[in-house]
Amino acid sequence: MFWEDSGAIIIFAAILLISIVIILLVNRYQKRYEETQNLVVTTSKRYAYMLKQKEIIQPEKLDAVYTINRYMNSKAQLDRLNLYNQMINIIQGDPEIQDTIYKCQKNIDLKVIYDNNLQNAPNYSNQEMGFSRLYLKIEHKLSNAISDEICPIIPQFHIYFRYTSPQGRNSYYINYEFSAEEMVDCLKLCEIVENNKQTAIYQRSIMTPALRYDVMKRDGFRCVLCGRSASDGIKLHVDHIVPIARGGKTIKSNLRTLCEDCNLGKKDKYDQDGIN
Numbered sequence: 052m053f054w055e056d057s058g059a060i061i062i063f064a065a066i067l068l069i070s071i072v073i074i075l076l077v078n079r080y081q082k083r084y085e086e087t088q089n090l091v092v093t094t095s096k097r098y099a100y101m102l103k104q105k106e107i108i109q110p111e112k113l114d115a116v117y118t119i120n121r122y123m124n125s126k127a128q129l130d131r132l133n134l135y136n137q138m139i140n141i142i143q144g145d146p147e148i149q150d151t152i153y154k155c156q157k158n159i160d161l162k163v164i165y166d167n168n169l170q171n172a173p174n175y176s177n178q179e180m181g182f183s184r185l186y187l188k189i190e191h192k193l194s195n196a197i198s199d200e201i202c203p204i205i206p207q208f209h210i211y212f213r214y215t216s217p218q219g220r221n222s223y224y225i226n227y228e229f230s231a232e233e234m235v236d237c238l239k240l241c242e243i244v245e246n247n248k249q250t251a252i253y254q255r256s257i258m259t260p261a262l263r264y265d266v267m268k269r270d271g272f273r274c275v276l277c278g279r280s281a282s283d284g285i286k287l288h289v290d291h292i293v294p295i296a297r298g299g300k301t302i303k304s305n306l307r308t309l310c311e312d313c314n315l316g317k318k319d320k321y322d323q324d325g326i327n
């Protein structure tokens with residue numbers, strides 16, 4: 052009985068002793084780790100350089116992949132997919148995608164700076180310089196954490212054009228993968244298309260009654276092609292010589308008086324030699 056009890060006490064004491072030793076060792080390691088970390092933070096050139104990069108490179112937070120689904124109205128529309136038109140529609144109709152593409156552009160530019168600056172970063176310290184292995188380990192860990200954090204993400208775009216038959220029996224899709232750079236190009240195309248549209252709207256809007264009158268007055272209130280006037284029972288129009296659709300401007304030198312017959316015969320035709 053006595054031996055059994057003292058045996059238990061000895062085992063208990065041994066466990067207690069081992070625990071204390073482990074706690075002391077862990078504490079010592081933690082203390083050493085903290086001291087070394089402080090040393091890295093205050094002395095490592097690599098870490099200091101990376102810390103500075105954090106101020107320079109602040110990338111947009113983007114996902115690695117964006118999936119876009121576009122639903123077609125018919126199988127025929129899917130079969131005769133006009134990728135150019137569809138891409139313009141997708142981007143023009145979705146401010147969120149536009150915003151994402153603007154952010155892509157920012158990250159693409161920042162990635163160039165990031166790659167370049169990382170190449171010029173000071174080397175990691177080494178053991179020959181008298182640093183402990185723990186120091187080197189912590190220097191790598193801290194520096195890499197920053198480079199992971201600031202590395203700009205350049206996303207991929209997966210675009211699915213889909214059609215599902217009315218009863219949902221058949222579904223089809225075509226998919227394309229676009230790089231961020233390609234999406235930026237698409238957005239630029241959209242802006243050109245949009246600008247052209249706005250120019251046309253603007254050119255039509257500045258065709259005022261006063262300007263119309265001035266042009267007719269200049270042309271003697273007669274059709275410049277057939278010479279008829281209102282007294283011949285025809286209606287006079289003011290016409291763009293170079294059509295707006297082809298970049299013609301609403302200015303007197305590009306305007307002329309035509310009768311309805313001559314104007315309708317002309318439509319959007321434009322002869323460079325002026326034989327209209």
Ligand SMILES: [Zn+2]
Pocket residue numbers: 274275276277278279309310311312313314
């Ligand atoms: Zn005429």
